Amino acid sequence: GQQLNQSPQSMFIQEGEDVSMNCTSSSIFNTWLWYKQDPGEGPVLLIALYKAGELTSNGRLTAQFGITRKDSFLNISASIPSDVGIYFCAGHNSGGSNYKLTFGKGTLLTVNP
Amino acid sequence: EAGVVQSPRYKIIEKKQPVAFWCNPISGHNTLYWYRQNLGQGPELLIRYENEEAVDDSQLPKDRFSAERLKGVDSTLKIQPAELGDSAVYLCASSRREGHEQFFGPGTRLTVL
Numbered sequence: 110g111q112q113l114n115q116s117p118q119s120m121f122i123q124e125g126e127d128v129s130m131n132c133t134s135s136s137i138f139n140t141w142l143w144y145k146q147d148p149g150e151g152p153v154l155l156i157a158l159y160k161a162g163e164l165t166s167n168g169r170l171t172a173q174f175g176i177t178r179k180d181s182f183l184n185i186s187a188s189i190p191s192d193v194g195i196y197f198c199a200g201h202n203s204g205g206s207n208y209k210l211t212f213g214k215g216t217l218l219t220v221n222p
Numbered sequence: 223e224a225g226v227v228q229s230p231r232y233k234i235i236e237k238k239q240p241v242a243f244w245c246n247p248i249s250g251h252n253t254l255y256w257y258r259q260n261l262g263q264g265p266e267l268l269i270r271y272e273n274e275e276a277v278d279d280s281q282l283p284k285d286r287f288s289a290e291r292l293k294g295v296d297s298t299l300k301i302q303p304a305e306l307g308d309s310a311v312y313l314c315a316s317s318r319r320e321g322h323e324q325f326f327g328p329g330t331r332l333t334v335l
Contacts, residue, residue, distance in 0.1 A: 113264075142323065151226070151313050151326030152265065197264050209278070210255075210324060212264025 115198050115213030122188055123221050130196060130216045131182040138200030141174050141181040142210070146195045155196075156183070188220050224248065226327035228314050234333045240302035243330045247295065247316030254291060255324060256299050257313040265313050265326075271297065304334045 115132045122128060132141070140159055144152035156167050158174035158181060165172055171184045181200075185192055195215040202209070227246040235241050247254050252273050257265035268287065270278040273294040282289065286305070291297040301308055311331050315324040 144326075149328070149331075151228075151315075151329050154323050154325065157323050199264070209267050212266070214262065214264055 113198060113200060113211055113213040115216055117216060118214070119217040119219070121219045121221065124188060124190060126188055128185040128188055128192070128218060129182060130198075130218075131180060132198030132200075132213050133180045134200055134211075135179075137178040138202055138211075139178070140201040141172070142199040142201065143170075143172050143181070143183045144197045144199060144212075146197060146215070148194075152197055185218075188218075190220050190222050193218060193220050226314055226316055226325055228312075228327035228330055230330055231328060232331050232333075234335065235304055236335050237306055238303040240300065241304050241332060242298055242300045243312050243314075243332075245297045245299070245314030245327060247297075247314070248325055251316035251318055251325075252294070253317045253319055253324075254297050255315040255317075256289060256297070257315060257326075259311040259313055259329070261310075268299070301332075304332075306334050308332060309334045 112135045113132055142157050143155045145155055146152040156165050156172040161174055161178045162176050163174040169186045173182055195217050197215045198213045199210050229244050254271040256268040258268055259265045267281055269282045269289050271291045274291050287301055289299045311329040313329045314327045317324045
């Protein structure tokens, strides 16, 4: 089946630093989504990407849909303590019988104030 | 608008006992998903509903798991009997239609002793 490799597994940064994480897939996706999950809560959608090459921003967050449709990255600029959490990438296909949203294993972000 | 509601938030049971989780999706969302999230992993789809029809239950362990969405709104996921390996967070998500962004509830954390 489809597999997503998300890296890094964890990051420890200082407040104010920029962060970059990425996701690669063994197969093509039509949609890439980035979620953030806080402890004890469900994932919250941050950014959705629908076209290869698309670059989308949401405040301090910027994400891109790779041109090959097999990868995506998420950048966080000027990190703050509330950015702490687990960030998941997820890929989605909307063709044929495979409508499944496949998640990466997550990147744990720790921000030191 | 109100988000996805799940209950209970936490459940501790002994193995071989039954357990049920309830989900109320976002109003107007026709598609409902149940996911299982093991520690340190991303969510994995168990079952997807389009209105009241289960259109993808290929990942649902049917020997002990069952789900229903009788009126196409609320849904219940049941495990009977529970096993130690069922300890996980069970997440419900909904979307306006299949393929659209999925919004998650807070999850039910199940511990099987």
